[in-house]
Amino acid sequence: MHSSTPAASAAPAAPQSPRRRRALAPLEPVGARARWLLGVGFFVLFVAVWGFFTLGGFVSPTFLASPVTMVKEAVLLFTEFNFGHDIGMTVWRVFGGFVLATIVAVPLGIAMGTWKSVEAFFEPFVSFCRYLPASAFIPLLILWAGIGETQKLLVIFIGSVFQITLMVAVTVGSARRDLVEAAYTLGANSRGIVLRVLIPGAAPGIAETLRLVLGWAWTYVIVAELIGSSSGIGHMITDSQALLNTGQIIFGIIVIGVIGLISDFAFKALNRRLFAWSTI
Template sequence: MVTLTPIAQNSTPREHTYLQPSVFWSIRQGFPKRLSLLIVTLALAVPLLAWAIVSYAGLVPPMFLPTPTAVLQAGMTMFAENNLLVDVLASSGRVLAGFLVAALIGVPMGIAMGTFYSMDSLFAPIVGTVRYMPVTAFVPLIIIWLGLGEASKVLIIMLGVVLYNAIMIADAVKFIPNDMINVAYTLGGSRRDVLLQVIIPAAFPSVLDTLRVNISGAWNFLVIAELVAAQSGLGFKIIQAQRFLQTDKVLFCIILIGLIGLVIDYGLKSLSQKLTPWADQTRH
């Protein structure tokens, strides 16, 4: 027989502990814009300051780490004398073409995989296997299939991104609550209605975020794509400068790609917030 021990009459109630307010460590409770701007400035200034100290002090030979001034001068020379703007436009066009093809294939595939078990069974083994295969291993085959023209470069960029688009969007669709789908069925919606009016609108913010994240992958595969007999492009300039140990030009092209990617990232983030005002505005 189990006996219950009575609560002592003199027992004191549990003391309540209150969360101490914090500005720096607050969890999704807002953050002062001035402090955010200060942190961003420090995050960019500290590495630049370290680079300047090491390079200007001569702690590293200029061939391995040129000074920021030398890198900037090399970039100005490339724009003025080597038509670097043409290379920027060429690389941007290749990235845009490859990324658009990857989006046109990957987005519908991801929505289908996340919505229908049949499509998940069909595509998941292919996506799960091929995405572990290095794109560089396909370069010889791509050259044989498509030659040395622009199509081969676009295909390399597309292959580097398309499967990640599909699998990330499929996961986003699978996280849509079943209650939303069941309510649509209860209100008389057909499968087509559920797909077009429930699943796609609910997944749309995640689709935009996926594309924003994966466009960085397209730029990462740019140098690989421009190894294929390219005569222009930022990747081509990097490879050309590397052959002659022109580290200042290599660094400038790398920084330029980073700046272009940063502009694209903020542009897509702003577009996402305008097109999906109902979604979480704290996305990064």
Template sequence: MKTPRDEDAGEAARPARHPTRKKPKLWSIRGQVTSQTYFFIACIGIALPFAAWIALNSSGVVPRIFMPTPIAVGERFITWVSDEGFGGDFWISISRVSLGFFASLALALPLGLLSGTFKPAEALLEPAMDFVRYMPAVAFVPLMLLWCGVGEGSKIAVIFVGTFFQMLLMFADDVRRVPMQQIEAAQTMGATRREIVYRVIFPSAAPAMLTTCRITLGWAWTYLVVAEMVAANSGIGYAILKAQRFLATDKIFAGLIVIGLIGLIQDQILRALHTVLFPYLKGR
């Protein structure tokens, strides 16, 4: 007969069984996919609206004058590039967005850092910012025209007003999400208040702040088109408004697609910058 000791020895001699690893499911909650799979799904997501556009256009439900074909839009874009000054419209819109956005960033970043770190600064800034941010930026256009004239200053000012107040409040919220344990650890090691702000709080909040920049950059493009439609004689928004007057819907579609592509490229640049600056967050 086998004794319990013999059975234990037999069990020890057997190779250890390792549980088989299951492949992660594609639709698992907060799961990960390969870069190839991500790219493939992203292409499908971009192609679906165009497929719906083609299907709706082919059905004849909407007249071609109101919804041109993708081919007609592409041909009109080529005409815009070759004969209608697309290059000038493109660069003037890019410069307006850049100046307005970076002006907001230069002011909102330090104020948001102060407001999220110190309660007196929060009490001083945030009630006023909450009050102003609910005022639609479009309503400021007449004032900007009176104060800044019809030149570049009014367009940049509209973009600034449309992004600054929300950016400041979002930066302050990003700062408040920094764990208090990090601040207390720095205080225990004798760090000064300045060192805690610039070596603990700001580096910890920087990834979320960059995400905030991605969001508000989209708003900057929205307010650019508003500004160019009201008081401008150049830019992509002005070209769209001019096309509307002549029922040139193919050029309107082309302008909208151009703005979407520019925004997508800028967003991907900021996403790549996020990966480069904060590689330790990859996969989160």
């Protein structure tokens, strides 16, 4: 009779597939399909947990509406309260103030990143203003510009312009010195260095900066619309808060997130198309 030890009788463990090991490896990229499935999966899980606590009666509807109630309130907003107009006004304010900030901030940031004397002159003031909350300017802006569209555009402008300026200056100032020296060796003058080396090299980083700050602009517009406004998503949220209508409040917040996400994807697609050679 032959006896076998447990080690001899145990079947060898199946080796883990290289693909599975790589999928769990740090910094390993995820495929486009898996990324979409994971992203959508989180939203599904979030709504499921939200529905469990609200529809199950664990949370009072006064404090948190259920997903079903939110959908009903969303239909009511579009059919009876002209919410499409509010969305259009908010989008206009965001992009209007953001474009104004971009027109001022990008040239100034390029100048600060290119010439150190310009940076020394502007940087202390720009850094100081960068820490001032845009909402703190609302009382002054109401006094100066009233409660119309100019005041709301200026809130977004103030909240965006200083951030863009410094980030663009850092991007331009971090240009590779070897490229600049090579351009000088090939006979380029100072103007040529700026137009043919610094700006083209910094363009992908500048575009990425604008994409990031556009997301911040959405937070500023809601603050601007909470005070002295008769239209916009922020105005709707304020009115709903007075009526304790959490369904409309939640839907307004979701609409902001969806529009911001769409604009972010559009910005990414445009950047990839314009700067296909960049790694950003």
